[in-house]
Amino acid sequence: MKPFRTLEGAACPLPLANIDTDQIISARFMKRPRSEGGYGQYLLYDFRFDEDGKARDFALNDPRYSNARIVIAKRNFGCGSSREPAVYALADYGVTCVIAPSFGDIFASNSIRNGVLPAAVSEADADALLQSAHVLAGLPVRVDLAQQTIVAGNLSVSFDVPMQWKARLINGWDDVDMTRAHAGEIAAFATKYESENTWALPKR
Amino acid sequence: MAARPLTIIEKIWNAHAILEREDGDTLLWIDRHYVHEGSNHGFGQVAARKAEVARPDLTFGIADHYVPTRQRESRGASAEIRNMIDLLEQNTARHRVSLFGLDDAQQGIVHVVMPEQGLTLPGLLIVCGDSHTSTHGALGAYAFGIGASEVAHVLMTQTIWQKRPKKMRVSVSGQLPEGVSAKDLALNVIAGLGSGGATGHAIEYAGDAVRALSIEARMTLCNLSIEAGSRLGIVAPDEKTFAYIEGRPHAPHGELFERAVEEWRKLPSDEDAVFNAEMAFDAAAMTPTATWGTSPEQALPIGARLPDPADIEDETKAQGVRAALEYMGLRPKMAMSDISIDRVFIGSCTNSRIEDLRAAAAVLAGRRAVVPGLVSPGSMLIKQQAEQEGLDKVFVEAGLSWEASGCSMCVGMNGDIVEPGQRCASTSNRNFKGRQGPGARTHLVSPAMAAAAALTGRLTDVRPLLAGRKP
Ligand code: SF4
Numbered sequence: 302m303k304p305f306r307t308l309e310g311a312a313c314p315l316p317l318a319n320i321d322t323d324q325i326i327s328a329r330f331m332k333r334p335r336s337e338g339g340y341g342q343y344l345l346y347d348f349r350f351d352e353d354g355k356a357r358d359f360a361l362n363d364p365r366y367s368n369a370r371i372v373i374a375k376r377n378f379g380c381g382s383s384r385e386p387a388v389y390a391l392a393d394y395g396v397t398c399v400i401a402p403s404f405g406d407i408f409a410s411n412s413i414r415n416g417v418l419p420a421a422v423s424e425a426d427a428d429a430l431l432q433s434a435h436v437l438a439g440l441p442v443r444v445d446l447a448q449q450t451i452v453a454g455n456l457s458v459s460f461d462v463p464m465q466w467k468a469r470l471i472n473g474w475d476d477v478d479m480t481r482a483h484a485g486e487i488a489a490f491a492t493k494y495e496s497e498n499t500w501a502l503p504k505r
Numbered sequence: 506m507a508a509r510p511l512t513i514i515e516k517i518w519n520a521h522a523i524l525e526r527e528d529g530d531t532l533l534w535i536d537r538h539y540v541h542e543g544s545n546h547g548f549g550q551v552a553a554r555k556a557e558v559a560r561p562d563l564t565f566g567i568a569d570h571y572v573p574t575r576q577r578e579s580r581g582a583s584a585e586i587r588n589m590i591d592l593l594e595q596n597t598a599r600h601r602v603s604l605f606g607l608d609d610a611q612q613g614i615v616h617v618v619m620p621e622q623g624l625t626l627p628g629l630l631i632v633c634g635d636s637h638t639s640t641h642g643a644l645g646a647y648a649f650g651i652g653a654s655e656v657a658h659v660l661m662t663q664t665i666w667q668k669r670p671k672k673m674r675v676s677v678s679g680q681l682p683e684g685v686s687a688k689d690l691a692l693n694v695i696a697g698l699g700s701g702g703a704t705g706h707a708i709e710y711a712g713d714a715v716r717a718l719s720i721e722a723r724m725t726l727c728n729l730s731i732e733a734g735s736r737l738g739i740v741a742p743d744e745k746t747f748a749y750i751e752g753r754p755h756a757p758h759g760e761l762f763e764r765a766v767e768e769w770r771k772l773p774s775d776e777d778a779v780f781n782a783e784m785a786f787d788a789a790a791m792t793p794t795a796t797w798g799t800s801p802e803q804a805l806p807i808g809a810r811l812p813d814p815a816d817i818e819d820e821t822k823a824q825g826v827r828a829a830l831e832y833m834g835l836r837p838k839m840a841m842s843d844i845s846i847d848r849v850f851i852g853s854c855t856n857s858r859i860e861d862l863r864a865a866a867a868v869l870a871g872r873r874a875v876v877p878g879l880v881s882p883g884s885m886l887i888k889q890q891a892e893q894e895g896l897d898k899v900f901v902e903a904g905l906s907w908e909a910s911g912c913s914m915c916v917g918m919n920g921d922i923v924e925p926g927q928r929c930a931s932t933s934n935r936n937f938k939g940r941q942g943p944g945a946r947t948h949l950v951s952p953a954m955a956a957a958a959a960l961t962g963r964l965t966d967v968r969p970l971l972a973g974r975k976p
Binding site: 317318319321323324327328329331332333335347352375376377380381382383384385386388403405406407410411414415463464465476477480481483486487490491494498499500501502503504505 | 520521523524526528529530532534536537543546554556562563565571585586588589623624626628629634635636650651652653654655657658661662663664666700701704705734736754755756757758761762764765768800821825828916917918925935937938939940943944
């Protein structure tokens with residue numbers, strides 16, 4: 302995975318709470334292969350387009366944010382279904398950082414695995430960013446993961462991210478490789494566990 | 506010195522902890538991994554690494570999210586959908602994973618079939634790439650939904666990294682009144698906790714009202730845990746659990762079963778175990794409930810009136826209510842029972858088990874629905890049983906369609922969708938915008954309440970309709 306250190310780009314304001322993963326990517330797109338043009342085209346689709354496919358009046362359709370690298374939202378972003386394609390949609394669109402006061406659990410851990418930073422800020426800071434003239438003008442916002450800061454013009458706020466997640470993003474560490482380093486311990490555990498709990502094996 | 510008292514959550518966690526990293530992340534052993542069509546991204550990552558499935562014997566596949574409920578022979582409503590089902594067949598065959606495929610007599614929804622087959626057991630650690638995996642907690646398993654990269658990780662290593670969750674006990678005392686079901690109970694709990702209220706917590710459901718629930722009803726309750734933000738809900742196993750499991754095809758048999766029961770009896774939380782949060786609810790005070798908005802927490806008793814954003818001080822909350830009312834096409838302060846309904850759906854991993862079908866049929870028997878509806882049993886075995894009991898006839902005579910098993914209209918992936926702007930009384934678990942199809946409006950209800958709505962064409966208190974009938 303590509304290491305994540307700093308990021309600079311337009312930050313699209315989505316002043317809504319509880320944007321769930323069904324809204325980030327509707328289930329109906331998930332049967333399309335990701336290899337064909339990526340999932341970015343489906344990001345927040347029903348916010349962006351009406352039933353006839355006509356563009357709605359929505360921030361992501363605004364030229365200021367069409368190349369957004371960051372999204373700013375209110376609390377509980379990414380709640381709901383565990384679908385990882387919600388993160389693919391963001392990442393494929395080019396968004397590698399979401400700023401919000403809180404995130405759906407599964408969404409946040411999925412983000413880390415795909416190199417997307419869930420930056421948790423206070424409610425007040427989220428509101429300040431959402432209303433900042435700098436953000437509203439579509440000017441570049443700078444996210445510094447090592448410093449845990451977000452700078453939008455003369456507004457600077459700090460954000461939270463669990464230490465381990467931070468290390469993984471900064472180093473571009475991959476989960477499976479990290480686990481395989483423990484192959485010996487895993488094998489020893491499995492042997493002992495399965496001999497002590499034979500009932501736990503499925504009857505064939 | 507006596508050992509520190511532990512919750513069931515900690516006991517199962519400890520039994521599966523392989524190692525703990527300095528930062529508190531623990532590597533856990535997985536007893537069962539359930540995969541479905543949506544797991545193709547996970548298999549894709551395995552293929553990209555040219556890796557193998559570590560433990561095909563602990564991995565079980567099932568076709569449910571995309572399968573057709575009608576015209577089953579077609580194998581899917583479109584080439585894209587058929588491709589999803591084919592991919593699952595290819596991936597499981599390629600890795601020697603057993604599959605409950607489209608044509609199997611045991612096929613159904615993952616969270617219905619795996620307990621039914623005796624694969625889900627107390628004390629097991631179970632994962633599946635689907636957030637309603639919490640359902641399996643009803644049998645005393647530690648079960649939670651995972652994302653596609655985690656699916657890939659489990660496929661390749663049979664383990665998962667997790668942070669120890671905080672523990673929350675939701676105690677429900679008293680007795681649920683007649684006509685009030687586990688679904689109503691769950692909706693009341695979610696409304697009480699809020700949609701993010703249990704985030705970061707594992708919930709143990711306790712109290713007489715929970716003990717009194719059947720295993721099927723406990724599954725309904727645990728299923729909805731994720732809607733309060735909790736990745737898992739669990740009910741300590743008891744005699745009912747053991748009776749439910751005994752004799753199921755993949756459960757331990759004979760002496761091994763006896764030994765398992767001995768282990769399972771050690772699982773319930775110790776007397777003095779400490780929880781990070783405690784919530785209490787009174788079952789006796791609950792009435793039939795339905796959602797009116799676009800989040801499961803937006804639920805109200807059937808006798809209530811909708812909120813008015815003008816009365817809400819918190820601007821964010823008022824905005825949420827306004828947006829939900831607008832999407833749902835409803836007016837502030839209108840009576841819940843004045844909400845008209847265009848169709849009903851009885852199915853999904855929340856409410857498609859035999860008891861659910863019986864509860865709906867008890868309301869519908871000898872009556873005619875005034876709106877169309879779809880009934881999709883949770884598994885083909887449940888379908889068979891329902892037909893033996895004559896429930897299919899009740900549904901069909903009432904004017905509802907009786908179809909094969911799958912996720913169906915819960916999520917609309919197979920093409921069973923609610924038309925834009927239409928309003929559906931649904932026994933599923935999510936009323937999010939567009940969940941049942943673009944522009945679809947969903948009201949979550951119990952099976953009995955869905956049946957009542959079918960009869961009157963609006964959200965309706967089912968209790969009077971049950972008068973003189975066996976519920
Ligand atoms: S029935 Fe609905 S909630 Fe349950 S597994 Fe299927 S899609 Fe998910």
